[in-house]
Amino acid sequence: MKTLVLVAHPHLADSSSQQFLKESLPDSGVVWEWLDGQQVLDVDQEQTQLRQADRVIFQFPLYWFAAPASLKQWEDTVLTRKFVYGDHRYPLAGKELGVVVTTGMPGKAFQRGGAEGLTLDAALAPLAAVAQRAKMTWLPTFAIHQFGYLTETEKLQLVVRYQRYLTQSQPDSLTTRQAWFAERLPGMIDRLPVDQQAAGKLIASVFDQKSADLDQLTDTLALIKEQSDD
């Protein structure tokens, strides 16, 4: 899967969350672009990147319930009517569009009666409408609330949750999670120092066995259900 991450942030170097996410990027399969860092947007190049991607991610901090201005400028410049739908070719159709949004307020603030009184889905509705217009599939939003308050353990978990959001098949389920890890395990074992590889292989074999056991249990249950429906 090819994923294009478009980051909108006016002060990227000062953002600990954006720096953290950049460090957390998967080793392959991802093109990362900082929109505010472009002096002039090369429309052809931007549109080519979009055509080549399977999944497009808009990544930004929430400013006044919306993305920073650079994303809107990118939309207005790159997403021309002709490109998106004007010639009825819909080059973005079937691609996925997701949002990684950071907020300074906790998740509970983003609901009716909460401190912000607005859900993130509501705030991001214009972007979802763009996805719909382009015949793209809108992904559930990946929100990171109050990054600065995360514990070390939560940050470690965030690394992999973020990587999975960028590169794992949707919808997110135990089956797709297993497949994501299974795909990466051989490479991760190869990276281990020689004296740790046996441990890595052992862990991988237990994981594979548990995956196979679960498949078998699921099949057994499906069979029982089928028979009881007769």
Next chain:
Amino acid sequence: MTENAAWLNEQIDHLAQQQAKFTDRAFWLALKDLIAEQDRRADQLGGEVDGRTWSPDQW
């Protein structure tokens, strides 16, 4: 947690601790969480298989 699961967790924790890169450590710890999820799901599915197999009205 079974003895096997505890032993496996120790193996993964030990491996994770030895990784210099933060993202590598994160991968192995996330795999540990996923294996715990597999165990829970296997228990639940196994329970459902047992429950459905032992349903007296199906006898």
